Amino acid sequence: MRNMTGAPRFLPPKIIEVIIADLVFNVDGLIPAVSQQHDSGEVLMMAWMNTDAVRETLATGHVCYWSRSRQRLWRKGETSGNVQRLIDFRYDCDADTILLLIDQTGAACHTNRPNCFYHAVRPDGVVKLTEPMA
Amino acid sequence: MRNMTGAPRFLPPKIIEVIIADLVFNVDGLIPAVSQQHDSGEVLMMAWMNTDAVRETLATGHVCYWSRSRQRLWRKGETSGNVQRLIDFRYDCDADTILLLIDQTGAACHTNRPNCFYHAVRPDGVVKLTEPMA
Numbered sequence: 001m002r003n004m005t006g007a008p009r010f011l012p013p014k015i016i017e018v019i020i021a022d023l024v025f026n027v028d029g030l031i032p033a034v035s036q037q038h039d040s041g042e043v044l045m046m047a048w049m050n051t052d053a054v055r056e057t058l059a060t061g062h063v064c065y066w067s068r069s070r071q072r073l074w075r076k077g078e079t080s081g082n083v084q085r086l087i088d089f090r091y092d093c094d095a096d097t098i099l100l101l102i103d104q105t106g107a108a109c110h111t112n113r114p115n116c117f118y119h120a121v122r123p124d125g126v127v128k129l130t131e132p133m134a
Numbered sequence: 135m136r137n138m139t140g141a142p143r144f145l146p147p148k149i150i151e152v153i154i155a156d157l158v159f160n161v162d163g164l165i166p167a168v169s170q171q172h173d174s175g176e177v178l179m180m181a182w183m184n185t186d187a188v189r190e191t192l193a194t195g196h197v198c199y200w201s202r203s204r205q206r207l208w209r210k211g212e213t214s215g216n217v218q219r220l221i222d223f224r225y226d227c228d229a230d231t232i233l234l235l236i237d238q239t240g241a242a243c244h245t246n247r248p249n250c251f252y253h254a255v256r257p258d259g260v261v262k263l264t265e266p267m268a
Binding site for chain 1: 156170177180192223244251252257259
């Protein structure tokens with residue numbers, strides 16, 4: 001599907017509004033979104049979306065979150081170039097958590113690691129599983 | 135490592151308290167925990183933990199959440215038998231989200247589906263990817 005400028009669109013506006021109406025946002029108007037690399041299955045990060053972030057993600061096919069610290073839309077990769085291209089948008093039984101299957105460019109984590117979940121507990125303490133990418 | 139009754143323990147108490155001190159709980163005293171089947175990479179569900187749930191999970195090696203609806207500890211599988219055996223406990227860069235690598239017995243979802251993320255958006259609406267297990 002293409003919009004009037006010829007750019008591809010991920011989903012038509014009418015369906016996007018149906019999905020937004022079905023999702024359950026918390027008292028702050030946010031819903032958690034877990035992202036997973038679509039082919040490897042690697043869980044990359046967890047961030048939050050508001051209705052505008054969901055709308056933009058589903059319209060453009062590029063993942064947009066809501067930054068709680070900056071209180072504005074956070075187009076993932078807007079400064080780093082490490083964008084997340086949306087492959088599939090899923091949500092859970094209670095419609096209060098999103099699972100994004102994506103294709104990640106570069107590092108998902110702001111520490112420049114491939115994913116954010118690099119702390120692992122071991123019998124003698126916490127280890128870091130990865131180092132920042134070169 | 136085994137406790138005094140001979141049952142295996144996942145982690146020693148001293149390390150558990152170090153980890154709890156490192157984790158960032160929200161204003162309600164909770165932290166989101168995403169669970170992933172350790173071998174297939176399937177993302178199963180997202181639920182919440184408080185300090186006691188983290189403590190019990192790391193001590194026993196069986197996943198325990200905090201049920202927000204019931205306001206009590208929720209030992210996953212306590213009624214259904216669909217327990218989650220902990221394989222690895224990881225957390226993210228900001229220490230405010232947990233990723234549990236687990237071995238799931240039976241269905242992870244309360245709808246008796248293998249995982250909770252069975253809603254998928256398509257250009258003509260939302261589809262269900264799986265049906266409840268027989």
